Amino acid sequence: MPLSTQSDQGDGQYVLVASLDNVRNLSNILKAIAFKDHALFNATPNGLKVTVEDSKCLQANAFIQSEIFQEFTIQEDSVSFQVNLTVLLDCLTIFGGSTVPGVTTALRLCYNGYGYPLKLFLEEGGVVTVCKINTQEPEEPIDFEFCSTNVTNKVILQSDSLREAFSELDMTSEVLQITMSPSQPYFRLSTFGNSGNAHYDYPKDSDMMELFQCTKTQTNRSVTHFFLINKGRFFCHQSSNYNHNHLHGFNSTVIPLSRYKMSLLKPSTKALALSCKVSVRTDSQGFLSLQYLVRNDDGQICFVEYYCCPDEDVEEE
């Protein structure tokens, strides 16, 4: 039942008003990124972007376009605030999770602007709940500088097969290694756990593989440390071009570019569970981008993406 009859002191006061006939179209997608308590909301005329970050190494974004909402009115170019995501989800699901066919919970989200709480009006079967959640100072999200031009390898897979692999991954492994290569093995997920190592290989011509664009194999990056004694002082330089005559010694460590901490990637399985397709991309720095195509209850498309830094904990060789 739409809430348009219940206008609250005039909508002109709010910088952001968003309405949904089915709140699950928002709550389901937010659950896919709810691995931390706090989330940054950024609304633009295009829609809503919600960001959750973890220890500066992982970032998850959910995009809900303005077309998904039954009403989406924004008075400014960009409206940002931070809220406790756990509390928000509790409010959005306040009428319980059961889905009786034909009965949906409607949502009206209103925000006055900086310093004001976020107001939620939720209605189901004539019962209305009003929630006010305090907002916090919005923090600047990390910019991974992941742009299409830097992408070295890209693969689009159907989520079904990746779900199976992720559900079987050896959780005793600290890292997940993702190898993408123009030659065998084309796309490989590897774990190194207590009982041994395991590899899941997807061939490029598999029918689960919708797109395969790999330009080069990117597994390791070599970092060479050079030690010099100069004027009695000890210097350590990191470089690949150096005059070896001045060297007193060096050691070399190999940093695998394609390893990611398992604990960071684990939350992404929620998004994987909701999605029908996933794109996996890595750039020249080894940053990983996972993009999930999610269809909501009404069949509309939303996106969730995860960005992850490569694991820098290196074992000296």
Added chain:
Amino acid sequence: MDCILIGSNVKVLAKAVQSLSRLGEELYLEPQENGLALRTVNSSRSAYACFLFSPLFFQKYTPPKSSTQRCKMVIKSVQAVFKSLSSLEKTVEKCRIELDIEKSRLTFTLHCKHGLLKTHNLSFQDSESLQAVFDKEGCANTLTAQPKLLVDTVLHFPPSLEEVRVSVNDERVLFRNHVEDEAEQSKAMMTEFCLSAEEFDRFVVNMHTCITFCLKELRGLLVFAESSGLPVSLYFDEPGRPMVLSLTDSVLEVNFVLATLSEEGQPRNHNSNMRRVSEPPITDDFMNDDVDYIIAMEAGELAGDSDWPEPPRHALTPPRLHGAAGDQQESSGECEDEDGQQGAVETPVEESGRPPNKKFRSLFFGSVLPTPSQMSNRTLQSQEVLASDSEDEDGSPSP
């Protein structure tokens, strides 16, 4: 060793691993000329299981050139290879197992649908051969049943029940829960489940006996038996001697050897066991025993186990296990009781072997039984068929 399994046999192997995991924590993998053996033993060494897959089970089976390709690994790591058992049949097309001790390599490769390839390189340890010595053919009693029968029987007992007592005579088999503590007996719910001889595919009882063994291990076997649909054979005789549960078909042989509770205070070799009259005198009250075979609660002193050999509660005697390599095969040999101290249960000795007075009597159902005189004849006869001299290696009965 290199072998390839296809189709539904992958699930059979996975089920075997699951079944073994119910018994022990380590899986012993031993490729032999006559097939691939997967074995385990429980921590108290009172239960042993072996799955022997003949070369015909595999699409391709290459045995190792040297005979020392044996290894053991944590069973959980093998279970991790075969996750999601229910969808295994639908997703896995082929499974390859390669073992190369010299190169320290044990690899399971699963070729799945949509071209997905799963490769597991497992860590393992070298191990000695694990083989139990037991003699199925020498057992006095043999019962063969469809797995569903046993599964349905076991279903009636609570999952927490540790030990079960099985009593057998010419007409039927009784399964009862076994409660150690006398104090507990009066509080515990006693369940008794009776199966008539007709329910079994094969029912050969040469010795009326009552054995007690661990239910958990039987359940472990039934995990496999149920999915395979193969009939389960039980070989046993007197308490203290191990019981063997077995399934066979043309490409597979499964043996579970379980220790049974024995009587303490008896000398350890079978000679004296044989001479001991295990059955107390048959009384007329024998008829009353069958009155209560359906309902759980039993009567007072009259009925109950007066004719059954007493189920004593004493230390377990595990089957003899060979730890060293090059020991004899499993088919021949006599079982010896090992030192009762090894392994599990030490319980106080009962003064009299009789079970304590039961609560009340059930009043239903008559019984159809041979007369006591017939019973005793057969019982005495069966004693002669019994255990041979334990010292005698070739297993011939002693005069």
